[in-house]
Amino acid sequence: MKMSGAEILIESLKKEGVKHIFGYPGGVVLNIFDSLYDNKEVQLILTRHEQGAVHAADGYARASGKVGVALVTSGPGATNTVTGIATASMDSIPLIVFSGQVSTMLIGNDAFQEADIVGISRPCTKYNYLIKDVKDLSRIVKEAFYLARSGRPGPVLIDLPKDVTVSKAEFTWPEIDIRSYKPTYEGNKWMITQAAHLIAKSKKPVIIAGGGVILSGGSKELRELAEYTEIPVTMTLMGLGSFPGTHTLSLGMLGMHGTYYANKAVQGADLLIAIGMRFDDRVTGKIDAFAPHAKIIHIDIDPTSIRKNVRVDIPIVGDVKRVLTVLNKVLKEEVKEQWGEVRKAWLRQINDWRQERPMTYTHSDEVIKPQFVIEKIYELSKGDAIITTEVGQNQMWTAQFYKFDKPRTLLTSGGLGTMGYGFPAAIGAQFAHPNKLVIDIAGDGSIQMNIQELATAVINKLPVKVAILNNHYLGMVRQWQELFFNERYSYSHLDVVPDFVKVAEAYGAVGFKATKPSEVEPVLKEAFKIKKTVFMDFIIDWKEKVYPMVPAGAAIDQMMFEEQKEKPEKKLKAVK
Amino acid sequence: MRHTISLLVENKFGVLSRIAGLFSGRGYNIESLSVGETIDPQISVMTIVTSGDDQIIEQITKQLNKLIDVIKVVDMTELDHVEREMVLIKVAPRQEDKAEVLRLAEIFRGRVVDSGQKTYTIEVTGDEKKIEAIVELLKPMGIKEFVRTGKIAIAREGIKK
Ligand SMILES: Cc1ncc(C[n+]2csc(CCOP(=O)(O)OP(=O)(O)O)c2C)c(N)n1
Ligand SMILES: [Mg+2]
Numbered sequence: 031m032k033m034s035g036a037e038i039l040i041e042s043l044k045k046e047g048v049k050h051i052f053g054y055p056g057g058v059v060l061n062i063f064d065s066l067y068d069n070k071e072v073q074l075i076l077t078r079h080e081q082g083a084v085h086a087a088d089g090y091a092r093a094s095g096k097v098g099v100a101l102v103t104s105g106p107g108a109t110n111t112v113t114g115i116a117t118a119s120m121d122s123i124p125l126i127v128f129s130g131q132v133s134t135m136l137i138g139n140d141a142f143q144e145a146d147i148v149g150i151s152r153p154c155t156k157y158n159y160l161i162k163d164v165k166d167l168s169r170i171v172k173e174a175f176y177l178a179r180s181g182r183p184g185p186v187l188i189d190l191p192k193d194v195t196v197s198k199a200e201f202t203w204p205e206i207d208i209r210s211y212k213p214t215y216e217g218n219k220w221m222i223t224q225a226a227h228l229i230a231k232s233k234k235p236v237i238i239a240g241g242g243v244i245l246s247g248g249s250k251e252l253r254e255l256a257e258y259t260e261i262p263v264t265m266t267l268m269g270l271g272s273f274p275g276t277h278t279l280s281l282g283m284l285g286m287h288g289t290y291y292a293n294k295a296v297q298g299a300d301l302l303i304a305i306g307m308r309f310d311d312r313v314t315g316k317i318d319a320f321a322p323h324a325k326i327i328h329i330d331i332d333p334t335s336i337r338k339n340v341r342v343d344i345p346i347v348g349d350v351k352r353v354l355t356v357l358n359k360v361l362k363e364e365v366k367e368q369w370g371e372v373r374k375a376w377l378r379q380i381n382d383w384r385q386e387r388p389m390t391y392t393h394s395d396e397v398i399k400p401q402f403v404i405e406k407i408y409e410l411s412k413g414d415a416i417i418t419t420e421v422g423q424n425q426m427w428t429a430q431f432y433k434f435d436k437p438r439t440l441l442t443s444g445g446l447g448t449m450g451y452g453f454p455a456a457i458g459a460q461f462a463h464p465n466k467l468v469i470d471i472a473g474d475g476s477i478q479m480n481i482q483e484l485a486t487a488v489i490n491k492l493p494v495k496v497a498i499l500n501n502h503y504l505g506m507v508r509q510w511q512e513l514f515f516n517e518r519y520s521y522s523h524l525d526v527v528p529d530f531v532k533v534a535e536a537y538g539a540v541g542f543k544a545t546k547p548s549e550v551e552p553v554l555k556e557a558f559k560i561k562k563t564v565f566m567d568f569i570i571d572w573k574e575k576v577y578p579m580v581p582a583g584a585a586i587d588q589m590m591f592e593e594q595k596e597k598p599e600k601k602l603k604a605v606k
Numbered sequence: 607m608r609h610t611i612s613l614l615v616e617n618k619f620g621v622l623s624r625i626a627g628l629f630s631g632r633g634y635n636i637e638s639l640s641v642g643e644t645i646d647p648q649i650s651v652m653t654i655v656t657s658g659d660d661q662i663i664e665q666i667t668k669q670l671n672k673l674i675d676v677i678k679v680v681d682m683t684e685l686d687h688v689e690r691e692m693v694l695i696k697v698a699p700r701q702e703d704k705a706e707v708l709r710l711a712e713i714f715r716g717r718v719v720d721s722g723q724k725t726y727t728i729e730v731t732g733d734e735k736k737i738e739a740i741v742e743l744l745k746p747m748g749i750k751e752f753v754r755t756g757k758i759a760i761a762r763e764g765i766k767k
Contacts, residue, residue, distance in 0.1 A: 148620065149623070152620075152623065152624060152627055153627055153631050156674070157674045160619070160620075177674065208674065209677060210615075210616060210674060210675055210676055210677040211674050332672070333668045333671070333672070334665065334668040334669050334672055337661065337664060337665075338665060
């Protein structure tokens with residue numbers, strides 16, 4: 031039986047097990063929307079902006095480990111997805127974005143609502159397609175899902191001209207084989223053995239775990255490696271949750287706003303085992319001064335990540351979970367080293383650093399400290415929530431003060447640093463886990479970038495919580511201006527911040543406000559009890575900064591601390 | 607250092623812009639690029655001349671390999687190989703230089719492919735050095751126009767450098 035392109039699309043989505051897609055309609059996708067109208071298996075969630083739809087699909091993907099799906103119209107609908115796609119691309123999140131396109135015979139004519147989205151999205155997708163013949167549709171959808179989730183995952187865009195959605199063809203679900211795409215999953219055994227011997231010989235090793243551990247589902251193997259070899263673990267922002275934050279071997283996050291002891295350990299290490307991470311500049315600081323004494327073992331599925339920024343002694347290309355499984359086996363069965371005393375000395379040294387400068391802040395009884403709010407969220411959620419963040423100080427405080435014990439519990443825009451990500455991502459995560467507590471820890475600036483999604487949350491009765499750390503500033507910008515631009519606060523003050531309680535109420539959500547530290551706990555308790563969308567407006571100490579901090583361009587152990595008014599090296603210039 | 611990289615790619619719409627976009631997006635430079643079909647019409651071969659230190663060249667080859675439509679990447683510079691380029695040069699010599707132009711063409715095994723009232727068009731094929739040499743020699747005779755194909759390269763049989 032012949033089906034229309036729109037029907038073939040939905041049939042293909044069903045084959046891929048898709049239950050939710052996030053989207054927004056428009057002229058050229060009306061046939062698809064019409065086919066969705068009485069479909070029971072695939073539900074479309076109408077967001078209030080296409081950027082929101084893509085972030086929601088992204089949050090859904092990060093929380094569930096499945097491929098997120100978004101559907102938008104041509105022209106402005108398609109261009110509105112670009113930030114969402116780039117966000118997913120930088121963090122290797124599997125996503126399919128279907129964009130409508132003008133009919134094939136109109137393409138190139140500057141037709142109404144035509145945009146060359148394939149051209150525009152090329153550098154921020156893993157791959158993209160323009161479908162010209164309905165006969166290719168189901169195969170391309172199948173290929174796209176395979177590409178999105180295999181190898182190093184990433185977003186794939188499919189541009190669907192209107193006439194393709196109307197034309198008819200038989201539905202087929204062919205086997206696919208992409209001859210030019212064969213990701214390497216198994217690490218080279220010889221290299222892994224070399225790595226095991228290097229680990230056995232090292233006296234001061236540190237593991238750096240990144241988002242790749244979470245993407246490959248390798249947390250159990252990572253823990254086994256760390257515990258068996260007694261090696262401390264630090265994590266990148268994307269890696270938080272890959273190893274329990276409450277574990278005695280956890281050093282928390284490293285890098286620009288990492289812990290003192292993580293950065294010290296990395297700088298003092300004789301061996302770094304970098305797993306599923308890519309040595310971003312926010313992690314390494316001044317590259318020539320990074321880990322000067324360490325040999326480096328680098329495990330990553332993407333060969334281009336290896337030796338891109340730092341020299342590597344043992345490169346292992348492969349899937350983190352599989353490589354670690356083999357590495358653990360080799361360590362236990364072939365190397366059989368006992369570490370005992372050697373490791374004790376190193377762990378004692380790290381503990382001294384931990385005592386010297388623990389991760390703390392100055393408490394207050396008068397003003398709400400943002401770190402206090404996050405500690406309370408951690409405590410009251412018993413660490414068992416899915417946390418999303420916006421970008422800025424709110425994001426860094428969350429990374430520092432919430433202890434992530436499980437993978438896929440922190441959803442944050444790491445690579446692109448997209449303000450406006452957290453709220454729609456929380457909506458997506460709540461669809462993936464209807465019974466979980468999902469909280470967006472937000473800034474007053476960022477939340478206004480996708481605040482319209484309140485409608486999406488309310489209409490779908492989602493109990494998403496948003497904790498706004500309200501400092502009336504683009505706080506992170508203000509922090510840089512204070513520290514590096516002689517306190518010249520150029521356009522970082524948000525003079526008018528809306529009454530978030532009223533905004534929430536206007537959309538039919540619940541709003542709370544807290545201005546004193548004593549109000550924080552009651553507000554959170556009440557909010558967590560209510561099965562509705564809740565905005566919490568915490569008026570925080572606007573002067574609070576994120577510390578420790580490594581100034582851009584400095585080595586990661588050249589850190590600034592709260593009490594230290596002077597900069598460590600006055601000539602350091604801010605390089606963003 | 608200069609490298610000549612040869613790629614086999616799917617002969618599909620958009621492939622050239624994926625490759626060009628990779629170079630421009632990551633700040634690598636392309637000195638020349640040529641594309642053509644192979645015996646298998648579904649596959650094209652591209653020859654790219656680029657430059658950079660070892661680390662950059664390693665990144666370039668890895669990044670090219672990572673593109674979904676790229677089937678194979680070979681850095682010709684690591685192999686014993688043959689390189690060729692073709693140039694068409696339109697010269698407008700003075701009366702007294704005409705013989706010299708023709709003589710130069712012959713020395714370089716070039717061919718006069720077109721001649722008119724005032725100009726000769728000469729075709730020369732060779733490696734980069736040869737092309738540059740004849741261009742230098744013809745310059746004083748009055749080059750009006752000149753077009754180069756960009757380099758193509760092929761590995762020699764079975765011997766690794
Ligand atoms: C879309 C976007 N625009 C600009 C920036 C640059 N930026 C980074 S942090 C920040 C301030 C964020 O302010 P707010 O959301 O209030 O968070 P705070 O730092 O105050 O916690 C800005 C403007 C960005 N990351 N994303
Ligand atoms: Mg703010």
